[in-house]
Amino acid sequence: MLRATWRGLPARRHEAGREPGLVVPAADGSPLITDHYFPRAEGDFPTLLVRSPYGRGLPWAPMYGMLFAEQGFHVVLQSCRGTGGSGGAFDLWRNEAVDGRATTAWLRGQPWFNGTLGTVGPSYLGYVQWALALDPPPELKAMVVQAGLHDPYALFHSDGALRLENALAIGVGMTYQHRGMAPFVKATLRLRRRLSTVTTAEPLRGAHVSALGGEVPWLDDVMTHPDAKSAYWRGASAGEAAERLRVPAALITGWHDVLADQTLEQYDRLRRAGCEAALLVGPWTHTSALQQGWPEVFAESLAWLRAHLCDDPSGLRPTAVRVHVGGHDTWRDLGDWPATPAAAPWYPAPDGHLTQQAPTDSAPLTSFRYDPADPTPSLGGPLLSRTAGPRDNRGLEARDDVLTFTGPPLTEPVEILGPVSARLSVSTDTGHADVFTRLCDVDAEGRSVNVCDGLGRLRTTEHVPSQVTVPMSATAHRFAVGHRIRWQISGGAHPRYARSPGTGEPPAEATTFVPVRITLHSDSALLLPRGPEPARASRYP
Numbered sequence: 001m002l003r004a005t006w007r008g009l010p011a012r013r014h015e016a017g018r019e020p021g022l023v024v025p026a027a028d029g030s031p032l033i034t035d036h037y038f039p040r041a042e043g044d045f046p047t048l049l050v051r052s053p054y055g056r057g058l059p060w061a062p063m064y065g066m067l068f069a070e071q072g073f074h075v076v077l078q079s080c081r082g083t084g085g086s087g088g089a090f091d092l093w094r095n096e097a098v099d100g101r102a103t104t105a106w107l108r109g110q111p112w113f114n115g116t117l118g119t120v121g122p123s124y125l126g127y128v129q130w131a132l133a134l135d136p137p138p139e140l141k142a143m144v145v146q147a148g149l150h151d152p153y154a155l156f157h158s159d160g161a162l163r164l165e166n167a168l169a170i171g172v173g174m175t176y177q178h179r180g181m182a183p184f185v186k187a188t189l190r191l192r193r194r195l196s197t198v199t200t201a202e203p204l205r206g207a208h209v210s211a212l213g214g215e216v217p218w219l220d221d222v223m224t225h226p227d228a229k230s231a232y233w234r235g236a237s238a239g240e241a242a243e244r245l246r247v248p249a250a251l252i253t254g255w256h257d258v259l260a261d262q263t264l265e266q267y268d269r270l271r272r273a274g275c276e277a278a279l280l281v282g283p284w285t286h287t288s289a290l291q292q293g294w295p296e297v298f299a300e301s302l303a304w305l306r307a308h309l310c311d312d313p314s315g316l317r318p319t320a321v322r323v324h325v326g327g328h329d330t331w332r333d334l335g336d337w338p339a340t341p342a343a344a345p346w347y348p349a350p351d352g353h354l355t356q357q358a359p360t361d362s363a364p365l366t367s368f369r370y371d372p373a374d375p376t377p378s379l380g381g382p383l384l385s386r387t388a389g390p391r392d393n394r395g396l397e398a399r400d401d402v403l404t405f406t407g408p409p410l411t412e413p414v415e416i417l418g419p420v421s422a423r424l425s426v427s428t429d430t431g432h433a434d435v436f437t438r439l440c441d442v443d444a445e446g447r448s449v450n451v452c453d454g455l456g457r458l459r460t461t462e463h464v465p466s467q468v469t470v471p472m473s474a475t476a477h478r479f480a481v482g483h484r485i486r487w488q489i490s491g492g493a494h495p496r497y498a499r500s501p502g503t504g505e506p507p508a509e510a511t512t513f514v515p516v517r518i519t520l521h522s523d524s525a526l527l528l529p530r531g532p533e534p535a536r537a538s539r540y541p
Contacts, residue, residue: 008295010302012070014039024106026081027098030088034078034103035061037069038112046116046141046309047074047107051100051128053083053090055178059290063298064120071302072310074112078103080128083178090174092218093127093152093236100132104139115139118309120301122146122290123259124174130238130266136247142308143249144301147257147289150266151237153228155258159457160226161434162498162507164199166258169384171212171219187213192385199495204508223508242269248276250304252297254284255326255452255475256389258382264419264474267337278304278316279337281323281476285388325415326390326451327441328478338529341418345525346407346485354405354487354526362425362465362523368401370433370491370500372513376401378496380450381438382473393440393448397488403520406442407485414479415531420452420472422487425521427465433458433516434500436493437470439526440486441479448486451477455497459504465521478531487526491518 019036026032035056039045050064056077068075081099082090107113117139119129126148133143149155156167168191176187191198194211201207205220212219225232239262242249249270253263260281270277280300284293303315321334348365349355370376376399380391397404422437438453456470479485492500498507502514 006295009067009298010071013072014041014070016040016066016069018065024078024103026086026088027095027102028088030081031086032078032081032099032103033085034076035065037065037075037077039069039072039074044114045072045074045112046118046305047076047113048118048120048305049076049078049100049103049107050119050121050125051078051080051096051103052121052125053080053174053178054124055079055084055180058181063290063294067298068120068302073118073305076103076107079178092174092222093131096128096131097134097238100128101135101137104132104137107139116141116309118142118144118305120144120146120305122148123286124149126150126259127152127238130241133241133245133247134238136245140247142305143247144252144304145249145263145266146252146297146301147254147259147286148251148263149259150239150241150262152222153233153236154262156222157226157228158455158497161455161457161500162204162223162226163496164204164498164507165195165378165495166384167219167223168195168198168208168211171208171216173384175212175216195495199498202511202513204498204510224506226506226508239266239269242266242275243273245270245273245275248304248308250278250280250300252280252282252289252300254282254286254289254293255324256285256380256382257289258286258384260382261471261473264337271336277320279321283324283326283329285382286384288389323417323476326475326477327480327483332476338418341529343421343527343529345423345527346487347525348405348487348520348522352403352405354407354485359522362521364427364519365522365524366403367517367519368403368491369515369517370401370502371515372499372501373515375494375499376436376490376492378493381453381493381496383496390449390451393438393450393488394446397448401490403489405487409444409482409484410479411481413481414485415477416528417476417531418529419474420529421527422454422470422472423525423527424456424468424470425465425523426458426460426468427463427519427521428458428460429463429517430502430514431460431462432500432502432504433460433518434492434497435468435470435518436490436497437472437526438488439472439475439528440488441477442484442486444482451475453493455493463519465519485528489520491516
């Protein structure tokens with residue numbers, strides 16, 4: 001079935017066997033239910049540890065248990081504490097490091113364990129890898145983090161703004177996926193039906209109960225702690241593991257993945273630490289990386305694990321980085337990821353123009369009214385829902401509460417490669433506002449497709465403008481001849497982000513919402529990273 005679904009998967013090397021329902025003691029003695037997949041062949045084979053809060057059935061059993069066992073690996077697929085039949089209580093992120101070490105200790109006593117260990121997995125299955133890497137066991141020889149998490153705070157909040165729709169989707173996934181596919185699908189459909197009601201509740205705290213079918217205490221906790229410095233988040237991030245890691249690590253993400261920024265951040269840390277690392281960035285969302293993108297993701301993962309666990313580097317590519325270039329639909333091999341390339345500023349101008357001519361003052365340019373009673377809707381981008389990814393923004397841009405600034409038709413291609421940001425100079429009439437900023441590619445027919453975006457929170461004094469730089473994620477994109485570069489600005493993207501109340505109240509606690517007049521000043525700028533030199537730009541795999 002897998003090979004019928006995904007063309008291009010490698011031929012299996014071995015028949016695979018399965019030993020289900022093993023009991024591994026957690027750090028506190030709780031039973032962690034574990035399935036062992038193995039090649040039905042004589043010889044020593046390395047072991048892959050896959051720890052999941054989402055159960056051990058679909059898609060984990062076939063995609064990780066069977067496929068990797070067929071390629072010559074023992075696979076230990078384990079349910080985290082309090083999930084999938086494992087004992088104890090699931091406590092978001094807090095037990096993964098100690099339970100990973102406890103599982104490694106159990107492995108040392110298994111007759112089939114040859115002392116060579118790797119880890120692999122996506123999303124929260126990436127977090128458990130980083131948690132183990134905080135104090136890596138000597139047996140750990142390779143990691144493959146696919147669309148992986150290391151900082152739970154940044155998953156739920158952006159500069160204090162609540163990533164509302166994704167938070168609810170995570171609540172459904174964490175609560176129901178480990179119970180089986182049928183309960184998970186039912187809960188997902190229920191959330192979809194009730195999303196509008198839940199995301200406009202005043203306050204948001206506790207409103208998820210009807211949509212999620214019951215209390216999810218940790219969800220209220222993460223939603224009501226918007227400050228990254230709060231004691232609640234102390235010890236949550238496992239990002240520092242990359243700062244001293246010596247275990248070769250391959251990182252995989254997509255340009256529209258909710259965890260793309262976290263992946264790029266960890267890659268930068270690994271490279272600065274001198275750790276051997278590889279990076280693959282595809283044209284994927286968080287979920288499509290494991291669907292349409294799975295042949296590429298699996299091939300990348302398998303090559304890395306064979307190189308570092310089996311001493312077989314034949315599948316490795318010659319460069320550390322491979323990225324997909326949007327707008328051109330090609331792959332590009334790079335020697336490294338350009339963390340801090342030179343940026344070219346583009347400035348908003350009267351009548352909705354976007355120009356590279358710098359303004360001479362900081363005068364008010366234009367304004368719009370954001371009304372939380374009719375919030376600017378979100379469209380596409382890095383979401384966990386089926387609406388994620390690139391979308392036609394023309395309907396959104398026709399709203400009165402959305403500004404657009406568009407450059408002239410290009411006479412030659414413009415390629416950008418690296419992090420995009422917006423330097424905003426904004427004033428408001430309430431002193432509090434969110435500003436959502438997006439880069440779009442407009443084709444010759446006028447179709448405006450989102451490339452990357454970000455949201456920042458503003459605090460202003462009377463009508464005096466405040467300056468804020470809003471990170472808009474990173475991208476590799478080529479604007480073709482005849483296309484136009486567009487900068488889109490609004491007061492939010494709901495329900496992707498919780499509505500700004502306009503009062504300064506925390507988003508999850510707010511009960512009073514007021515409209516806000518947002519004025520953009522002429523010294524604002526969209527900062528686009530310049531692409532590589534032509535000689536490098538022509539290097540396609």
